[in-house]
Amino acid sequence: MKKRIIANWKSNKTWSEVTHWLNNFPNDEDSLKTLNSLEIILAPPYPFLALARDIIVERELPIKLAVQDLSAFGSGAYTGEVAAFNLQDLNIEYAILGHSERRRFLQESSQLIADKVAEAVKWQIKPILCLDRPYFAEQAKFLQTTLLEKCLLAYEPVASIGSGQAEDPSKFLEIVKEMSSAYGARELIYGGSVNADNVRAYLRVYSGVLLGGASLVLADFLDLLYQAGSADLS
Numbered sequence: 001m002k003k004r005i006i007a008n009w010k011s012n013k014t015w016s017e018v019t020h021w022l023n024n025f026p027n028d029e030d031s032l033k034t035l036n037s038l039e040i041i042l043a044p045p046y047p048f049l050a051l052a053r054d055i056i057v058e059r060e061l062p063i064k065l066a067v068q069d070l071s072a073f074g075s076g077a078y079t080g081e082v083a084a085f086n087l088q089d090l091n092i093e094y095a096i097l098g099h100s101e102r103r104r105f106l107q108e109s110s111q112l113i114a115d116k117v118a119e120a121v122k123w124q125i126k127p128i129l130c131l132d133r134p135y136f137a138e139q140a141k142f143l144q145t146t147l148l149e150k151c152l153l154a155y156e157p158v159a160s161i162g163s164g165q166a167e168d169p170s171k172f173l174e175i176v177k178e179m180s181s182a183y184g185a186r187e188l189i190y191g192g193s194v195n196a197d198n199v200r201a202y203l204r205v206y207s208g209v210l211l212g213g214a215s216l217v218l219a220d221f222l223d224l225l226y227q228a229g230s231a232d233l234s
């Protein structure tokens with residue numbers, strides 16, 4: 001199975017920076033061959049989704065699109081919210097949901113996040129559900145099994161996000177054990193201070209990585225992708 005590399009730009013970048021980043025993403029035969037073992041998923045801020053979609057299609061880039069959040073409601077009178085319904089025709093395949101920054105700065109609860117998961121699934125958008133230890137079990141309780149099974153699970157230790165203090169990949173088995181009691185045996189993605197130097201260690205055990213900082217500068221991101229895409233992860 002392809003290793004997933006999920007790039008979350010958070011609230012960074014302008015229209016021209018997005019254009020520059022995507023117009024310079026390589027699409028020559030050699031690069032595409034190296035990147036072929038990866039599923040690259042990009043989550044730009046909402047205003048740039050259509051722009052990103054257009055450049056990806058035009059340049060035939062091996063990049064899929066995600067949103068960083070979704071409304072818990074459907075279409076209708078919910079001022080300021082972006083509903084999964086609104087995203088039809090934009091080729092959005094994934095939604096990052098329950099990121100700890102949204103729990104922290106926007107007071108998102110496990111119930112609200114579960115409602116967002118339900119909306120995503122209803123519109124065939126695959127949720128990437130972000131989880132940390134304090135709410136592994138609580139979040140699972142709010143999700144029916146049929147919804148849970150549709151989620152990709154991303155383990156994101158809060159202390160490692162944006163801190164440069166990536167969690168030791170040797171904790172993988174411990175995490176899988178803790179998580180599987182609430183979620184069953186599942187593939188697991190890791191997020192938190194992943195960069196080009198440590199990505200291989202994570203991909204040896206996890207099925208993918210979720211990045212913030214390391215995805216912003218194209219040269220750094222490509223460095224990481226080439227590390228991750230080289231066939232031998234030993």
Ligand code: PGA
Nearest residue numbers: 161162191193211212213
């Ligand atoms: P970081 O962010 O790579 O900048 O630590 C990761 C995340 O928020 O998932």
